Amino acid sequence: MIVVTSLLTNPILARLADSRRILVAGAGGGFDIYSGLPVALSLLHQGKEVHLANLSFSALAGLPPDDWAADDLAVVTPDSAPHQTYFPERTLAQWLRLHGYPPTVYAFPQTGVRPLRAAYRALIELHGIDAVVLVDGGTDILMRGDEAGLGTPEEDLTSVAALAALDGVPNRLVVSVGFGVDAHHGVNHVQVLENIAALERDGAYLGAFSIPRASREGALYLDAVAHAQHHTPEHPSIVNGSIAAAVRGSFGDVRFTDRTRGSELFVNPLMSLCFAFDLPGLAARCLYLDRIEDTFLMRQVHSRIAEFRESTVTRPPRAFPH
Template identity: 45%
Template sequence: MNIPFFDALANGQRFLIAGVGGGFDIVSGVPIYLYLRRLGKQVTMANLSFTEFGLTNCEEISPGAFLVNKQSADLPYFPERYILEWLSSRGEESAMYAFSNEIGVLPLRSAYAEIVERHQIDTLVLVDGGTDSLIFGDEPGIGTVVEDACSMIAASGVAVKQSLMAMVGFGIDHFHDVNHHACLENIATLIKDDGYLGAFSLTKDMYEGRGFLELVDYLNQNMRVRHSIVTNSVASAIKGEFGDHQVTPRTSGSELFINPLMGLYWTFSLPAVVRRMGFAAKIENTTEMDEVAKLIRSFRIGSRLRDRKRIPL
């Protein structure tokens, strides 16, 4: 038995794995990176980033897009650089790019196109920690979807053979007011649209699962100023923790619900998801992220939002 997502991966040769929502999203792509590398595929990485690039000495390859390498400045917050270091410690070398979280769809699309051309990419895999990227726009709560939407709509306009999405951490975005009843309804809609490519679990015994857990530990040790809530929640779930299991001080004062669903990857056709985004056309020609945020807010003000419902389990 196999799922269409892995068939699509088998059909590609040169991949770009990109984190859509900023911060640590690219960490969710590392298990896929490790899987592809064992298949002998060429893999480049990128991430929408909150890093302060004016302090990094990184080469700017296009407006708001930077090439990260091991010679980049050693900042307390710089997940892209630390991921490169970790990969290098395992004998892996990958090109890593980072996008400013201030640019809109048009410059971000140009940055994606530049990387695709440089590395002759045939397959894009956008990755998200959490599931708030699976937003159509009329949900009762949409989490931190602005950066995700900008990345997805920008990447969907780049000419490649395949554009895919993978997200891990179902339930984590409850912390950001995502309604998971609406999330499951969206997945059902995408199944009807033939845009759903299947789901799979990351386990602690897999080569890729062990790598993910090692990377999360490495980032926790080296980026003590800001631990990732999402990656630590997924790691806790993979280890078999349950309920209000606290790892980072960033979640103190809140009650977590760590559970096995958080280790599950959901996968989709990127164009299929973008076609369901009601605000996609409105933000298509933006140049700054602030524009994206304002236009999504405007869309929601003028839309009839779904009722907030609980999952009846």
């Protein structure tokens, strides 16, 4: 169903106008939750109750029993696992405390769809969540499966599948930010645009908006990314570093970490755009979502997608017109 709004209305905020308790979650692990900070902070500044969660690449198994709200649902605070050097959820919790925001970030371990859905359900019931915004730093969450390259879709689409069947949540949205950053993972961005056009025809594309550097949320996002880079110098986020560089107005092969040595980045203004989608509509276009539905382990998700790719005729990559 197409909802008519004003041209000047932010598509995410319009869809969430009547929501009161909102979960903003990182779809693909690592620092993905940072990509959702501008939306989360904007909602907080409107007086909404906002909770943060992330599919985690951190070593959650070492957390004590008191740090678990449910199976596969860790409660991360600024003081969690102080001896771990790589812990994006804890680093974000520390930044939130510094700025006076609720300093809790929930973390999901890497699992298959079934356990992740159960963990989401537990978190949604714990806080009476009435809307979920799933955020991907990059565009591989938009890949339906027959593209020339899928990037790294396993975690992203596990998150999509986990939430697609939770019909009790009135609003389930997807935000993709960082257009172009997945090129080094083989994503063809002409096909990304082709997919967005198809989602528009289906009524699942809600529109796009930018992260302005001059906005309160844009400035706080830049500060959060800088804080994370300072506290995780050995493994800074390439995705959020690229998005932050784009928000600052940088362009081209911008260097902010040795992790990108040997590759060429193309930081550009499109990286600061947030593309918004209806999650059930996005899920309906994925060609292999049914194949990963009954998975319990992330390695099962990997193998199911690989099996699907072996039997699929892929669309040839296309170049942008010159």
